[in-house]
Amino acid sequence: MNATTRNSRSTSPPRDDVIRCIENRALAFQGFDIPRSHLEPLQLVAYELGENYQHHTDWFESPSQTTAEVGGNRLTSFFVYVTAEDVTGGGTNFPMLDAPADERWCEFINCDEPWDAGVTFRPIPRNAVFWQNLKKDGTGDRATLHAGLPVTSGKKMGMNIWTRQGPLSELYRGKD
Ligand SMILES: O=C(O)CCC(=O)C(=O)O
Numbered sequence: 001m002n003a004t005t006r007n008s009r010s011t012s013p014p015r016d017d018v019i020r021c022i023e024n025r026a027l028a029f030q031g032f033d034i035p036r037s038h039l040e041p042l043q044l045v046a047y048e049l050g051e052n053y054q055h056h057t058d059w060f061e062s063p064s065q066t067t068a069e070v071g072g073n074r075l076t077s078f079f080v081y082v083t084a085e086d087v088t089g090g091g092t093n094f095p096m097l098d099a100p101a102d103e104r105w106c107e108f109i110n111c112d113e114p115w116d117a118g119v120t121f122r123p124i125p126r127n128a129v130f131w132q133n134l135k136k137d138g139t140g141d142r143a144t145l146h147a148g149l150p151v152t153s154g155k156k157m158g159m160n161i162w163t164r165q166g167p168l169s170e171l172y173r174g175k176d
């Protein structure tokens, strides 16, 4: 991983009953048509003071990262805030999205930002942000550009749940 774009640390926990339960919930959320084999191994990400992940998309441009073995491109993303007690900063910013108008959203998104900053989700423990990375024609949606903003105090731990277009080979996904 390129240290200039990301300085948080990540790992994939081994698949046990708890991980399988989380996988099942992520699948159920997306309807009944996606098999488990399309899920990447879950990824935990830890951010300490000052750490961040600069603007990027979760979908790939490079054919070498979307081969049949890895299931093609990333269809959807969940980013789950696992722990974020006493964190300031550390929101997830989508600069190309328009902030919703209804004030009830302010519980979940930072309404103090300038309108041209897009939408920043607050890192609320046990909440998750879900989005679709690919357009109907299968090409990447540039509006999904996003960043993990710098953590300015405390620690944040998040979890990525990525669904590919097709099944991952056992080499990448591991045993069910
Ligand atoms: O830390 C965040 O808020 C977002 C992380 C992210 O986008 C990623 O790991 O791909």
Ligand SMILES: [Fe+2]
Pocket: 056, 057, 058, 146
């Ligand atoms: Fe991301």
